[in-house]
Amino acid sequence: MDSWDSFSHYSNSSSNGLEERLYQHLQHCRQQQPPHRVIDRFHQLFIEAEGYVDGAIWATLGEIVRRPQAPREFKYTLNRCCYTLINPWYTQPRDHWAIPELISQFQSLPPAPGSTAMARRVRQLVQGFTQSEQYASLYRLQQIFTEAGTVVAADADDEKPLSCFIRNYPYLYDHSLLTKDSDEAQKQNIQDMRRRQETQLGVRLARYHSQNRQDSRQGPRQNPTWLSDDHLSQALSYYTGKVDGPRSHRDLASWFTAFSRSVRSFADFKEEFCEYLMGPVVAVEPKYSGNHFTRRLRQCLGEILSEFDDQRLTPFLVVELCRRLLNFLVVDNPRRPVFRNFTHLINDIGYALTVGLLLRLVLFCKSAKPWLERCFAVLFNYHEQLPRQQVGWLVQGLEHVNVALITNFGEFGYQF
Structure with a gap:
């Protein structure tokens, strides 16, 4: 560094x-x-x-x-x-x-x-x-x-290093293509590249989603990701559909934003925030209502900025809490990355539930979204010289984050 x-x-x-x-x-x-x-x-x-x-x-x-x-x-x-x-x-x-x-x-x-x-x-x-x-x-x-314009890799690409495929993940661009000495022209060009790639992916995902809901006899669907057709369909359904009764991730975030205005203290907020994040996980995996991971999550939340527990909630406290929580959930210490919590979750509850948890966090606190992108850039940069086939777990995670962010933050004019 x-x-x-x-x-x-x-x-x-x-x-x-x-x-x-x-x-x-x-x-x-x-x-x-x-x-x-x-x-x-x-x-x-x-x-x-x-x-x-x-x-x-x-x-x-x-x-x-x-x-x-x-x-x-x-x-x-x-x-x-x-x-x-x-x-x-x-x-x-x-x-x-x-x-x-x-x-x-x-x-x-x-x-x-x-x-x-x-x-x-x-x-x-x-x-x-x-x-x-x-x-x-x-x-x-x-x-x-x-690299070619397509985002879909052939089997022959398995031996290529992960770095060859960074174009597929525009949310990594800010933290993987820019350095502290980048000038304004470079930043603007990278932002332009990111918007173009996000728009292309968003349009392809929307078309795939539309084809998926129509008669399959229209021909083969064009899957714009490295997820299987079944996994992509499940991901689109989970990140855009209902996860808590009639409410989607976005609905839950809106509800919790309104609720958070009434909490009496930062300590009370942290307790309710844990329930908000883990609720959809517990609905599918009841053991997470009080297992070892959830207890550690509560402990992590309790220790973050505990000196402010008696104070009223402020934007600063929310953003700083979410940034530190993303370090806990995804990766900590960019010099020597520690990401055991992330790998534990994807191995135990799968990619959709894990990334859904992260999605709810950044939908509630949009100011933390760049920090989420930074966390995955740390993972990408740390593993980029390894062949793609050796980091399949990370590729799947990157793909799920792509779908989750594009479908909930994209600005390309298509509705899911």
Whole structure:
């Protein structure tokens, strides 16, 4: 994980004029030359690093890499150089091919250290960049532009690493494709990619749902997920249908929101919140009315911000409670992820009931939805180098979260 101190120092550095020369040079090259020529220049400057056609820019790079803070901060500079080209290429669909092509330059670094001290220094720092959070996010972006448009994987894809399929999960984009040094243009482009993918998936799910309710003789249904037809139909029914008498998840969240306004204290709210979250689970699995997991959940809730138990409920307390509870339910400690509660639940009560519990939490507290997305991004990023077939439990979980969020938060004009 990056140090905030190193990024803060980089952001406030008085010598950032050197970096600006690099960025402006790359901007000029992009404006004057086609993408393939710009990528050649980028390769010559940062990958070969044995000199450059523009001596002044080569000298500028030399000043940057010789600074004592370069081992900590060069990754931010190189990342910004990449996005100086990527951001405008993204706005031109005809140039989208250049984005994965640029990122692929880092996957064929020269094996030799370099013939000069300057070449050795640049190559060493670029090698370090490939171990950074910034490059990991770039690599995931490359997969989005490399993979085919379909979200359905063939059997031959089982051996591919999970990272190859990030395009299927737009709710991961914010936390898997952005880093602390991402600029506004990059954030806007990632948001645009996310909206497009969510809309496409939402439309495909709505069509599948409509076909599912009609005569099956109309032809094969086009399942836009990796869930089986039966599991997808059950998931759509559970996340959009009735789970508590006549009430859906959304209805329950609306009811509990109204109810929470009348609770006398934060402690009372936490007790009722547990009942709200676990009620539909207990209706299907009665043992969860007081088993070991539910007792631990109550204990977790009781300990969160207990110093405020006597106070009235506030938005801050609700959001902070939900964030910490998601850490308990999904994953804690991004440096060394602990996710035993999540795997216990999916193994014991299945994906629908588990994800339904998470859905009720974020439907009640919409401000916690980005935290839920962050939790699953932590799981994805932690397992992304493993073959898809080795993390089937996570793939199924990601798919269920996709369906739950799209059908309850989607804005694509289709009703389920």
